[in-house]
Amino acid sequence: MTDEIVVVEGDGIGKEVVPAAVSVLDAVGDFEFVAAEAGDAVKERTGEALPQETYDVVADADATLFGAAGETAADVILPLRTAVDSFVNVRPAKAYPGVNALRPETDLVFLRENTEGVYSGHEDRLSADLSTLTRVVTTSASERLAEFACDYAPDGFQVAHKANVMRETDGRFRDAVVSVAEERGVETEEVLMDAFATRVCLDPTQFDVVVCPNLAGDVLSDLAAGLVGGLGLLPSANIGPDNALFEPVHGTAPDIAGEGVANPSATILSAAMLLEHLGYEDEGAAVREAVESTLAEGPRTADLGGDASTEAVTQAVIDRLD
Amino acid sequence: MTDEIVVVEGDGIGKEVVPAAVSVLDAVGDFEFVAAEAGDAVKERTGEALPQETYDVVADADATLFGAAGETAADVILPLRTAVDSFVNVRPAKAYPGVNALRPETDLVFLRENTEGVYSGHEDRLSADLSTLTRVVTTSASERLAEFACDYAPDGFQVAHKANVMRETDGRFRDAVVSVAEERGVETEEVLMDAFATRVCLDPTQFDVVVCPNLAGDVLSDLAAGLVGGLGLLPSANIGPDNALFEPVHGTAPDIAGEGVANPSATILSAAMLLEHLGYEDEGAAVREAVESTLAEGPRTADLGGDASTEAVTQAVIDRLD
Ligand SMILES: CC(C)[C@H](C(=O)O)[C@@H](O)C(=O)O
Ligand SMILES: CC(C)[C@H](C(=O)O)[C@@H](O)C(=O)O
Numbered sequence: 001m002t003d004e005i006v007v008v009e010g011d012g013i014g015k016e017v018v019p020a021a022v023s024v025l026d027a028v029g030d031f032e033f034v035a036a037e038a039g040d041a042v043k044e045r046t047g048e049a050l051p052q053e054t055y056d057v058v059a060d061a062d063a064t065l066f067g068a069a070g071e072t073a074a075d076v077i078l079p080l081r082t083a084v085d086s087f088v089n090v091r092p093a094k095a096y097p098g099v100n101a102l103r104p105e106t107d108l109v110f111l112r113e114n115t116e117g118v119y120s121g122h123e124d125r126l127s128a129d130l131s132t133l134t135r136v137v138t139t140s141a142s143e144r145l146a147e148f149a150c151d152y153a154p155d156g157f158q159v160a161h162k163a164n165v166m167r168e169t170d171g172r173f174r175d176a177v178v179s180v181a182e183e184r185g186v187e188t189e190e191v192l193m194d195a196f197a198t199r200v201c202l203d204p205t206q207f208d209v210v211v212c213p214n215l216a217g218d219v220l221s222d223l224a225a226g227l228v229g230g231l232g233l234l235p236s237a238n239i240g241p242d243n244a245l246f247e248p249v250h251g252t253a254p255d256i257a258g259e260g261v262a263n264p265s266a267t268i269l270s271a272a273m274l275l276e277h278l279g280y281e282d283e284g285a286a287v288r289e290a291v292e293s294t295l296a297e298g299p300r301t302a303d304l305g306g307d308a309s310t311e312a313v314t315q316a317v318i319d320r321l322d
Numbered sequence: 323m324t325d326e327i328v329v330v331e332g333d334g335i336g337k338e339v340v341p342a343a344v345s346v347l348d349a350v351g352d353f354e355f356v357a358a359e360a361g362d363a364v365k366e367r368t369g370e371a372l373p374q375e376t377y378d379v380v381a382d383a384d385a386t387l388f389g390a391a392g393e394t395a396a397d398v399i400l401p402l403r404t405a406v407d408s409f410v411n412v413r414p415a416k417a418y419p420g421v422n423a424l425r426p427e428t429d430l431v432f433l434r435e436n437t438e439g440v441y442s443g444h445e446d447r448l449s450a451d452l453s454t455l456t457r458v459v460t461t462s463a464s465e466r467l468a469e470f471a472c473d474y475a476p477d478g479f480q481v482a483h484k485a486n487v488m489r490e491t492d493g494r495f496r497d498a499v500v501s502v503a504e505e506r507g508v509e510t511e512e513v514l515m516d517a518f519a520t521r522v523c524l525d526p527t528q529f530d531v532v533v534c535p536n537l538a539g540d541v542l543s544d545l546a547a548g549l550v551g552g553l554g555l556l557p558s559a560n561i562g563p564d565n566a567l568f569e570p571v572h573g574t575a576p577d578i579a580g581e582g583v584a585n586p587s588a589t590i591l592s593a594a595m596l597l598e599h600l601g602y603e604d605e606g607a608a609v610r611e612a613v614e615s616t617l618a619e620g621p622r623t624a625d626l627g628g629d630a631s632t633e634a635v636t637q638a639v640i641d642r643l644d
Contacts, residue, residue, distance in 0.1 A: 074486045102424060102523055118457065123490035129462050133491045135440065135455040162537065164396045168445035169455045194544040201424055201523075201548025215484070222516040223545055226523025 002032045003278055006061040008054065010076065011039040012252025013262035014067020020264035020314040021065060021271040027318045028275065028283040034061070038076045039069035049075040058245065059083040063274050066247040067267065073251065078121075081114055084245045086238035087144045089114040089217060090152075090273070091249065093224035093234055098296035099304055103227040106204040110224070111152065112217025113145050113173070114238060119214045137169040137213070142176035145211060148239070150180065153209035156187035160196045160212040160220060173213055196220060201227065225249060232303050233295075235269035237277065244277050246270040256302075260309050263301040265291050268317060290320035325600055326354045328383040330376065332398065333361040334574025335584035336389020342586035342636040343387060343593040349640045350597065350605040356383065360398045361391035371397040380567065381405040385596050388569040389589065395573065400443075403436055406567045408560035409466045411436040411539060412474075412595070413571065415546035415556055420618035421626055425549040428526040432546070433474065434539025435467050435495070436560060441536045459491040459535070464498035467533065470561070472502065475531035478509035482518045482534040482542060495535055518542060523549065547571060554625050555617075557591035559599065566599050568592040578624075582631050585623040587613050590639060612642035 005025065009018040025031055036054040043049040049072035058064045058080055069076040081089070089112040095101035122134040149157050159177050163170035174190065181188045191199070191207075193216045199206055200220070204227055212220060225231045234249035248266030256262055268291050276284035294316045300306025301313055308316075327347065331340040347353055358376040365371040371394035380386045380402055391398040403411070411434040417423035444456040471479050481499050485492035496512065503510045513521070513529075515538045521528055522542070526549055534542060547553045556571035570588030578584055590613050598606035616638045622628025623635055630638075 078487075118484075118488055123488065125490055125494075130458065130460045131490045131494045132459075133457040133488055135457055136452065137454075138452045140451050162440075162540075165400075165537075166440055166445065166455055168447055168453045172447075172453045194540045197519075197541050197545035198548040198553055201545065202552060215487075218484075218516045219519050219541060223519035223523065226520040230524060231520055 002030055003062045004032045004034055005274070006034045006036050006058050006064040008036050008038050008058070008064060008066045010067040010252065011041055011070040012068060012254050012257035014039070014069070014252060016257070016260060016262045016310050017248065017264040017267040018065060018067040020310055021267040023314060024268050024287055024317055024321075025271050025275070027321055028287060029280060038080070040072050043072050050079050055079060055083050059243070061243065063243070063278055064245040065267070065271060065274060066245055068248065068250065068252045070252045070254065077247070078119065080245055081238050084238055084243040085240035086114045086245065087141060088112065088148050088239050090237040090239060091217065091221040091234065093221060093228050095228040096233065096292055096295045099229045099233065101227065101229040103201070103204050106224060106227045108200075108204060108207055108224050109152075109209045110217050110221040111145065111149050111157070111209060111211045112221065113141060113212065113214045115214070116141050117214035135166075135169055137172050139172060139176045142173045143180050146177040146180035149177070149209065149211045150184040150186045154186055156189070157181075157209035157211050158189045158191055158207050160191050160193045160210050160216055162193050162216070164192060170213065177211055193220065197223060200224065221249070230303065231266070232263040233265050233269070235266050235273055237270070237273045239277070244274070246274040246277075260311065261302050262310050263303050264310050264314050265295065268314070286321055287317070290317045293320055324352055324354045325384045326356055327596070328356045328358050328380050328386040330358050330360050330380070330386060330388045332389040332574065333363055333392040334390060334576050334579035336361070336391070336574060338579070338582060338584045338632050339570065339586040339589040340387060340389040342632055343589040345636060346590050346609055346639055346643075347593050347597070349643055350609060351602060360402070362394050365394050372401050377401060377405050381565070383565065385565070385600055386567040387589070387593060387596060388567055390570065390572065390574045392574045392576065399569070400441065402567055403560050406560060406565040407562035408436045408567065409463060410434065410470050410561050412559040412561060413539065413543040413556065415543060415550050417550040418555065418614055418617045421551050421555065423549065423551040425523070425526050428546060428549045430522075430526060430529055430546050431474075431531045432539050432543040433467065433471050433479070433531060433533045434543065435463060435534065435536045437463050437536070439536035457488070457491055459494050461494060461498045464495045465502050468499040468502035471499070471531065471533045472506040472508045476508055478511070479503075479531035479533050480511045480513055480529050482513050482515045482532050482538055484515050484538070486514060492535065499533055515542065519545060522546065543571070552625065553588070554585040555587050555591070557588050557595055559592070559595045561599070566596070568596040568599075582633065583624050584632050585625050586632050586636050587617065590636070608643055609639070612639045615642055
């Protein structure tokens with residue numbers, strides 16, 4: 001049976017890097033691609049950034065490859081994460097040979113809780129002066145994340161939180177994660193999220209797999225992106241129980257959109273995660289290696305100091321697959 | 323009239339770096355020092371990390387110099403910030419010549435909202451599975467911070483937030499800050515807190531004064547600490563309308579406490595901020611310059627690759643004041 005992959009290009013360079021990644025997928029397997037729309041352009045045309053059709057097709061797909069959305073990013077990606085019932089956002093942040101990185105020894109994976117925290121979306125305007133947001137933490141979501149973390153990192157992981165201030169909510173998160181890990185015999189180390197921010201700059205090799213609440217994962221993984229040389233190289237996977245959505249961590253890059261010079265690496269690496277998720281371990285590893293050797297040897301796009309086009313880099317990756 | 327300065331050493335290296343800073347203050351002015359207790363040791367003895375007496379004397383003082391507290395840090399510092407009605411935490415993060423920094427060009431000041439956000443402390447255990455935290459944002463607190471920011475940075479500042487997700491609360495924060503700045507004719511630039519984390523690593527000179535909600539300020543200033551070489555050099559000021567509390571950003575450093583080798587620079591720089599706050603601009607500037615030239619020329623403590631004692635470094639700072 002052919003796997004069905006939904007493809008949502010979105011806006012800006014999404015329209016360039018997603019087709020690049022699709023051509024790489026095409027080179028390693030036999031997939032049925034189903035295009036769906038979301039983002040600023042769709043909103044302008046139809047009034048809705050995320051059409052119900054797109055939500056439905058993503059919810060039903062085996063996997064989705066998403067590019068980026070512009071102003072409407074939150075309106076698109078947060079519901080799409082819900083569409084795949086994604087309880088964990090897997091965000092590797094790795095420095096690659098050949099890429100100028102502030103900390104070339106960085107090799108981290110963030111396992112970000114993907115359903116709750118401040119993203120739960122309950123906000124109220126209680127008076128002319130005061131608004132509140134209800135931050136939600138459940139033991140069940142924390143345990144589900146912890147089970148995933150134990151499978152992903154059986155040799156142990158770090159848990160970043162702010163339970164010294166958010167005692168009840170991050171305390172619940174921490175207790176749930178640590179107790180699942182204890183039951184499973186997996187070692188954990190706790191670190192306050194602010195201390196993590198300092199320590200990861202001083203020595204990123206202190207950490208490897210970092211489990212954290214939703215917003216902590218958002219900010220700390222972007223920090224790690226800074227250590228490896230920017231967002232242009234970071235893939236991510238939103239994993240649900242029977243479904244998943246893969247996306248580069250970067251945005252639409254409006255300054256270079258339409259010029260055919262965007263770096264497709266993050267999206268191709270996201271496609272490699274997609275392949276592994278669908279069970280194509282060898283193909284996923286091959287794509288990742290092809291991207292890594294292209295980063296090391298070139299050709300390179302302008303963000304990495306080269307002058308190659310998106311297409312030339314993509315072709316170089318495909319050529320290395322043979 | 324002699325200014326009264328309350329001195330709270332706290333635990334660990336607080337007992338070493340605070341006396342160091344007091345001897346510097348003694349060298350430049352005529353102050354009445356009033357000792358007060360807080361922290362783990364007091365809790366062990368009396369059951370309370372922050373005795374009511376300490377709270378009261380801090381609330382009544384012209385200024386307080388605080389060291390650090392151990393396990394009880396949150397129980398001590400959060401109420402003490404309330405005691406001085408502190409609406410802003412001023413956190414400079416600057417790389418100094420002579421100190422090994424990941425980004426030597428870093429020169430930032432964070433103006434952190436100091437009363438609300440997730441620090442408002444309202445948490446509820448709603449069921450066996452679910453806890454909530456009520457994040458509070460008011461226009462009044464945001465405006466008070468913005469007025470301070472306009473005085474502090476009349477040439478403009480950045481506003482970091484996550485209003486694309488926390489639309490109502492961080493939206494309120496952003497709108498209040500930006501509209502005060504507009505009225506005052508001060509330029510602002512907005513940046514999402516996750517994007518800030520990446521961008522500050524890639525090029526910290528893009529930013530100078532960064533206004534942010536409470537937890538964002540906590541994490542992003544600790545990130546900047548990582549760029550300048552660690553927490554050992556970062557002072558801070560908790561400013562209230564008629565009162566203020568000054569503290570190094572670092573903690574109690576239990577690994578080296580009691581050995582007389584702690585780096586007193588962050589606390590002495592906090593004392594310099596205290597001097598300026600009390601109107602001793604020249605003395606404050608002189609102390610800061612003395613610390614900077616000691617960092618550049620030595621002697622240095624072990625954390626900076628030297629082997630000088632806390633006392634020797636403090637004496638070197640005092641000698642440079644003459
Ligand atoms: C666009 C935004 C809602 C999103 C988030 O905060 O999760 C983005 O920053 C990310 O990290 O994927
Ligand atoms: C100790 C803790 C409560 C405190 C905070 O979160 O504000 C600390 O991290 C700080 O930054 O001063």
